[in-house]
Amino acid sequence: MSFMENLMMALxxxxxxxxxxxxxxxxxxIGVGAIIIVVAIGQGGEAMLKSQFTGSGNTIEVFYQPSEEEIRSNPNILLQAxxxxEDIRALEQLPEVKEVVASSTTMSSARYQKDTKDISVTGINQAYLQLNELKIEDGRNLTAADFxxxxxxxxxxxxxxxxxxKGKNPVGSIMTVANQPIEIIGVLEKPTGILSFGTMEIYLPFQTWKVVYGSSDYTQLTIQAASAEQLQAAGKKAANLLNKLHxxxxxxxxINMEEISQGIGQVTQIMTLIIGSIAxxxxxxxxxxxxxIMLVSVTERTREIGIRMALGATRGQVLTQFLIESMTLTLMGGILGIFFGWGTAKIVSLFAGWPSLVSWQVVAGGVVFSMVIGIVFGILPANKASKLDPIESLRYE
Structure with missing residues (x-):
């Protein structure tokens, strides 16, 4: 009996x-779908976390950690920018550095008419906009002329x-920040994603920041390397240069953001593996x-098996028939599980605000694994069917 005949009998x-x-x-x-859902959400969550922490490519965060001797000589050093x-201009001269992103952030108060709110105020340089995309909902973004x-x-x-x-369009309005009048030219889009939190903040060109707060120093600094290959060299040279200048x-x-990205990837992969194992x-x-069910089927079809064996069917043919039936059952379930898992992962990612990454390797693995399940768990019933005595099977009622 051919494979197709066995398949038709199984169907x-x-x-x-x-x-x-x-x-x-x-x-x-449910089993195949659950595994695909877990893997897709895990990979999507990993991609989202990496983008949240690392931002654009080839970036290195520069930070200042004074020594104990510096703190003793100047107890207020941690409060200073x-x-x-001069640091920014010096870093821009390094051949490995593409952009130097600098900003300063402080807490302040903003007033419009009779209302006052505590807000976060960030003064940024022009490179900040090139590395950090500020999506505008109303009005326009800052331009080179503004800077x-x-x-x-x-x-x-x-x-x-x-x-x-109060939700009204404020573009063109004048608000007071640190007792200085500031015109609102744009409103940012609402943040999305599971790690996005709505905060009350404003962004100023750094020249404006200097006038409002009387300070020309920066509190945060990020450098972008000219290429991925120059990332480590750019970070090392930047740190050495700043230590020399100061x-x-x-x-x-x-802080090498690529290393942080790899660490995040390892953590999420372990969590995905654990949860996937449970699934x-x-x-x-x-x-x-x-x-x-296949054992029940063998019992129900004992007389049918006896007739087939009496007509010349071999033990191997009976074994093959029930194995193919078991594989067909699990393969159909696996295919349906793939669609169920893919659809559910898309819905979850839609509400969570991160990408759902269903890779072809996972889909192929789901199909192959479901077929293996059919073989492994179908061997016992198929073996039982193939060992039935034809005479006893024909007597079975």
Whole structure:
């Protein structure tokens, strides 16, 4: 008997017991679907976390950690901005550095008409916009002219628009920040994603920041390497240059965002593996269900098996027939589980605000694994069927 004939017999047998076949496949559908959901959400969450922490490519965060000797000589050193304009100009001269992103952030108060709110104010240089995309919902973004002229213009967050302006469009309005009049030229889009929190903040050109707060120093600094290959060299040279300019040994250091990204990837992969293993238990239970139903099927079809063997069917042919029937059952469940897992992962990612990454390796693995389940858990029933005595089988009622 050919493979196609065995396959058709298997499909006919499943059609004769539709409800039983559907309930049996349900365990495989849930098992395969659960694994695909976990892996897709895990990979999507990993991609989202990496983008949240690392931002654009080839970036290195520079930070200042004063030594104990520096703190003893100046107890207020941690309250002072660690980066000066001269530092920025010096770093821009390094051949490995593409951009130097500098900003200063402080807490302040903003007033519009009679309402006052505590807000976060960030002064940024032009390179900040090139590395950090600020999506505008209303109005426009800051331009090169705004940075050069030091225009008293600001972009505000959506949360500040809701709290201070009661949801009205504030573009063109004048608000007071640290007792200085500032024109609102744009409103940021609402943040999305599971790690996005609405904060009341505004962004000013750094020239404007200097006028408002009387300070020309920066509190945060990030450098972008010219290429991925120059990332480590750029970070090392930047730290050495800053330590030399400030006459310190190792106070200025860098954080390689690529290393953080790899660390995040390792953590999420371990968590995905653990949760995926738990989801795999349901697939194992589904396999036991298949074996149970196939054992019932062998018992029900004892007389049929006896007739086939009396007509010349070999033990191997009977074994093959029931194995193919078991594989067909699990393969159909696996395919349905793939669609179920893919659809559910898309829905979850839609609400969570991160990408759902269903790779072809996972899909192929789901199909192959479901077929293996069919073979492993179908061997016992198929072996039992092949060992039936033809004479005793024909007597079975």
């Amino acid at each position: 006919n047998s499943l059609k004769m017991h539709k409800m039983r076949s559907i309930l049996t496949m349900l365990g495989i559908v 660690p980066f000066k304009q 050069l002229s030091g225009r008293r213009a600001a972009i505000i967050s959506n949360k500040l628009k809701e709290e201070l302006f 006459n310190t040994e190792k106070s200025y250091q860098v 795999g238990i349901s697939l194992f239970v589904g396999g036991i269900g298949v074996m149970n």
